[in-house]
Amino acid sequence: MLSASPTPDRNEIREFGLILSRFCVAACRHCGSSSGPDQREWIDADLAHRMLGEAAGAGVEGVIFTGGEPLARFELARSLVARARDVGLAPRVCSNGYWGNRPARAATWARALADAGLDLLMLSTDRWHLPFVELDAVVEAANAGSAAGLPVQVAIPAGNRDFTAMRLLDELQRRTDAVVYTHPAHPVGKGESLPAQALHWQPASLEGCHLVGHVEVDHDGLVSASPTSADFPRTSPLLVGSAATEPLGDILDRFRSTPLYGVIARWGPLGVHVLLRDTLDIADRGLGSAPHDCHLCRAVHADRGELDALAERTGLDLLTPAAPESFAATIAAADERIVAALRPTAQPVTIGARS
Numbered sequence: 001m002l003s004a005s006p007t008p009d010r011n012e013i014r015e016f017g018l019i020l021s022r023f024c025v026a027a028c029r030h031c032g033s034s035s036g037p038d039q040r041e042w043i044d045a046d047l048a049h050r051m052l053g054e055a056a057g058a059g060v061e062g063v064i065f066t067g068g069e070p071l072a073r074f075e076l077a078r079s080l081v082a083r084a085r086d087v088g089l090a091p092r093v094c095s096n097g098y099w100g101n102r103p104a105r106a107a108t109w110a111r112a113l114a115d116a117g118l119d120l121l122m123l124s125t126d127r128w129h130l131p132f133v134e135l136d137a138v139v140e141a142a143n144a145g146s147a148a149g150l151p152v153q154v155a156i157p158a159g160n161r162d163f164t165a166m167r168l169l170d171e172l173q174r175r176t177d178a179v180v181y182t183h184p185a186h187p188v189g190k191g192e193s194l195p196a197q198a199l200h201w202q203p204a205s206l207e208g209c210h211l212v213g214h215v216e217v218d219h220d221g222l223v224s225a226s227p228t229s230a231d232f233p234r235t236s237p238l239l240v241g242s243a244a245t246e247p248l249g250d251i252l253d254r255f256r257s258t259p260l261y262g263v264i265a266r267w268g269p270l271g272v273h274v275l276l277r278d279t280l281d282i283a284d285r286g287l288g289s290a291p292h293d294c295h296l297c298r299a300v301h302a303d304r305g306e307l308d309a310l311a312e313r314t315g316l317d318l319l320t321p322a323a324p325e326s327f328a329a330t331i332a333a334a335d336e337r338i339v340a341a342l343r344p345t346a347q348p349v350t351i352g353a354r355s
Contacts, residue, residue, distance in 0.1 A: 007332050009324035010256045011265065014213040016055055016089075017064040017227060018048065020077060021219050024069040025098050026132035030157060034189040034231060035068040042073060043219040047244060048080055051217060053087050054248040062090035062119065066216075071095050074109060078116050085117030092120040098133045100141030110141070110148035121145040123154045123178070126185070127164040135171065142176040152178040157185040160200040188228045188294045204270045204296045206342075212265045215255060217243060223251045225261050228294050235303040237319055257321035259330040260307065266331070267338055269297035272318075274341045275334060276306050279313055 022039035024031070055063065063084050070077045070093060077093060084091035093113065100106045113121065123145075125138045138154065145152040154172050158165035165182050172180040184200050185191055191199070211226040221244030224230040229238035237260060241251035255261060263271055273296060276282050285291075285299045300306070304319055311317040316333055 005266070007328050007335070008262055009328040011258070011261045012213050013060060013215050013252060013256065015064060015215070016060045016062065017066050017214065017216040018043070018051065018080075019066055019068065019216065019218045019230070020048070020070040020073070020080070021068040023072055024067060024096070025072060026069070026096055026129060028126075028128040028132065028190070030126070030128045030159075030185045030189075030191040030194060032186050032189040032191055032228065033066075033068065039068065041219055042076070045076060045079070047221060049083050051221075051243050051248045052080065052084050052089060054243075055252070056087040056089050058249040058252045060089065060252070062092065064092045064094055064122070066094040068219075069096055069098065071099055071109065074099075074112075078112055081113060081118050082116040090119040091117060092122055093118060094122040094124065095141070096129055096133050097123040097125065097138035097141035100137035100139065100144065101134065103140055103144070106140050106144035107147065110144035110150060113145075114148040114150050118150055121150045121152045123152065124157065125154065125168060125172075126157045127159070127162065128157075128185075130164075135168065139172065139175045142172070142178045146177045152176070154178045154180045156180065156182045158182045158200065159185055159194075159198050162200070186228055186294055187292050189231055192295075199292075204268065204291055204293045206267050206270050206274075206338075208266050209264050209268045209293060209297070212261050215240075215252065217248070220244060223248070223255075225255060225264075229297065229301070232298055233302055236298075236301045237304045237307060238297070238301050254321050257323070257327060258319065259322060259327055259334070260318040262327070262331050263318060263334045264297070266335070268293055269300050271334075271338050272300050272307075274338050275316070276300065276310060278337070278341050279310050280306060282306070 021042040022033055022035040024035040027036040065077055081091045123138055123142055142152045156165045156168050169180055187199055211228055214226055216224045216227045216230055218230055221242045223240045225238045225240055232238055240255050287295055307319050
């Protein structure tokens with residue numbers, strides 16, 4: 001964020017996701033949620049029903065049921081779609097489409113989801129999915145959804161020079177009525193182990209993070225400020241609270257009123273790094289010269305110790321929830337410090353050792 005923008009007085013919840021389980025029929029090497037067949041825990045149905053009601057009461061407008069593979073327990077997923085619709089949330093489901101390998105089942109499930117009030121069927125495929133879920137199954141699932149009257153999207157996470165993604169894009173556009181699009185695969189979860197040359201990303205920048213505000217709740221009730229931070233250490237301030245032990249509405253209010261998330265949304269984790277670097281003399285985080293935003297975010301937000309030290313030394317408290325006027329003042333003060341650090345006479349921004 002290098003140009004001026006209005007100073008917000010709270011954080012916006014742009015999306016709300018609920019991970020039903022990290023169980024999946026596939027074991028994709030790039031999986032951002034580290035899901036797979038060895039993950040066996042599922043969300044408690046009563047907890048899920050309660051959270052949906054609390055989310056609606058807190059002003060959330062929709063929910064994405066994801067995983068893992070949420071439709072691996074179809075009746076649970078269908079019942080939660082119906083519950084979401086009953087409490088006023090627009091429900092969406094994100095699936096790998098494995099269930100399309102049996103056309104009769106695909107048609108039955110798609111009709112049942114439509115009858116339960118599903119707002120959007122979101123499918124995914126890519127070169128990492130294909131060894132586990134054939135493209136024909138995804139096509140069948142997409143067409144079953146369309147036949148049931150559901151809007152359908154198919155996302156294709158893509159790597160560097162990913163000609164498979166381009167082939168899939170072309171074939172899905174020809175064989176389905178779905179909206180098909182590609183997006184870069186993120187180096188989080190299992191994706192962290194992929195070689196850098198396999199992924200297509202830009203180095204960390206000050207453009208702001210579009211994922212903060214896509215609040216996600218794990219199957220155990222742990223609430224994360226973004227989908228990519230769900231696997232951060234439990235000491236990370238990007239983990240907002242646990243809906244298993246306190247009302248979800250209180251956690252969402254805390255997210256909306258915590259300045260840290262506003263700074264990340266405006267400046268990305270590199271902006272937080274700049275604040276800490278200039279105050280705590282932290283220049284080298286050992287990530288190399290051009291890390292991805294997600295790598296830097298994990299390093300900067302491993303725990304709250306550095307942010308507590310920032311507050312103690314400068315009075316810039318990014319972790320304490322604040323009323324709208326104080327929230328806006330804190331964001332403005334952070335903006336001023338970051339801009340000052342980026343002036344031509346200031347110390348160059350460094351993250352890791354230069355190669």
